[in-house]
Amino acid sequence: MEKLARKQVQALTPYLSARRIGGSGDVWLNANESPFDNTYTLEASRLNRYSECQPPQLIEAYASYAGVAPQQVLTSRGADEGIELLIRAFCEPGEDAILYCPPTYGMYAISAETIGVERKTVPLTDEWQLNLESIEPNLDAVKLVFVCSPNNPTGNLINREDIVSLLEMTKDKAIVVMDEAYIDFCPEASTVDLLSQYPNLAILRTMSKAFALAGLRCGFTLANEELIQVLLKVIAPYPVPVPVADIASAALSKEGLVRAMTQISTLNDNRAFLQTELQAIPDVTVFAGFGNYLLVRFSDGDALFKAAWDAGIILRNSPIKDCVRISIGSREECEKTLNFIKQQLAQFAA
Numbered sequence: 321m322e323k324l325a326r327k328q329v330q331a332l333t334p335y336l337s338a339r340r341i342g343g344s345g346d347v348w349l350n351a352n353e354s355p356f357d358n359t360y361t362l363e364a365s366r367l368n369r370y371s372e373c374q375p376p377q378l379i380e381a382y383a384s385y386a387g388v389a390p391q392q393v394l395t396s397r398g399a400d401e402g403i404e405l406l407i408r409a410f411c412e413p414g415e416d417a418i419l420y421c422p423p424t425y426g427m428y429a430i431s432a433e434t435i436g437v438e439r440k441t442v443p444l445t446d447e448w449q450l451n452l453e454s455i456e457p458n459l460d461a462v463k464l465v466f467v468c469s470p471n472n473p474t475g476n477l478i479n480r481e482d483i484v485s486l487l488e489m490t491k492d493k494a495i496v497v498m499d500e501a502y503i504d505f506c507p508e509a510s511t512v513d514l515l516s517q518y519p520n521l522a523i524l525r526t527m528s529k530a531f532a533l534a535g536l537r538c539g540f541t542l543a544n545e546e547l548i549q550v551l552l553k554v555i556a557p558y559p560v561p562v563p564v565a566d567i568a569s570a571a572l573s574k575e576g577l578v579r580a581m582t583q584i585s586t587l588n589d590n591r592a593f594l595q596t597e598l599q600a601i602p603d604v605t606v607f608a609g610f611g612n613y614l615l616v617r618f619s620d621g622d623a624l625f626k627a628a629w630d631a632g633i634i635l636r637n638s639p640i641k642d643c644v645r646i647s648i649g650s651r652e653e654c655e656k657t658l659n660f661i662k663q664q665l666a667q668f669a670a
């Protein structure tokens with residue numbers, strides 16, 4: 321049957337999500353999930369009726385949280401669907417291209433490839449910042465430029481003045497898509513205030529990380545109304561199931577937001593703890609991280625990753641040599657991981 325599939329699809333290697341890679345253990349720090357398992361009550365009624373394409377209560381709640389107008393918000397099945405909608409709406413397969421800057425999130429490439437849209441890459445600089453001089457001559461046919469900040473997997477923020485330069489450079493030519501999946505951990509770094517100045521800016525957000533709802537599948541695209549209207553042309557008629565809208569709205573209610581802010585501050589504290597403790601270990605480099613994860617370099621990253629895996633501590637290996645990405649879990653999970661790393665490195669050294 322595979323031969324019947326489109327050539328693009330035959331050639332495709334699916335995204336190796338943390339969930340697909342699997343593993344077994346009791347410390348899961350490989351998918352940047354939240355350790356907080358919040359409970360919700362569901363009404364589970366009126367399920368005989370279709371959901372609204374863009375449930376107004378949810379849109380209004382997120383608009384208010386993000387500080388934008390409801391007309392500037394689109395909700396979708398996770399930020400991942402937002403990525404796909406943008407490519408489908410703005411890129412002509414076989415003609416247009418997207419541009420992104422590795423090392424970064426893998427789904428921009430996969431969605432473009434699935435849709436048959438060319439991918440151009442301009443690697444980040446040695447400081448993991450935008451290489452604007454190399455981006456500029458590579459913008460031919462580019463309709464979307466994806467920029468992830470805090471960047472996954474490196475954890476750093478992209479310089480604001482470079483984002484502004486990129487928005488100027490691409491004015492009337494391409495859309496800059498800021499992937500702010502982790503911005504709730506450092507809201508002061510958001511580019512949301514630039515929306516009023518730049519009609520070519522789109523921002524991706526998600527409930528999966530800071531709001532502890534990865535399993536819910538709920539994300540948002542923020543942009544000016546005209547851009548949102550284009551996306552509404554290509555979105556499925558009923559993208560948001562009724563229970564998803566209800567739970568996401570509860571998470572964004574006054575009480576929900578208070579809880580989220582407390583959990584975010586706990587995770588930021590845990591990150592600072594893990595960072596300080598790891599840094600004190602010889603031959604370990606911890607890169608400054610602004611999301612709920614840290615990128616850590618060991619003298620032999622693969623060996624450390626595998627040893628942790630075998631011990632039931634599931635981390636994420638990264639495309640960056642000897643680097644392992646560690647999600648920030650509960651304090652107990654952080655301590656367990658830290659102690660394991662200390663023990664293991666002492667053992668390697670012996």
Ligand SMILES: *Cc1c(COP(=O)(O)O)cnc(C)c1O
Pocket residue numbers: 352397398399400401425468472499501525526527528534537538539
């Ligand atoms: C997790 C993640 C997403 C996807 O979020 P979902 O809303 O769960 O689809 C998008 N971008 C980045 C950088 C991520 O790490």
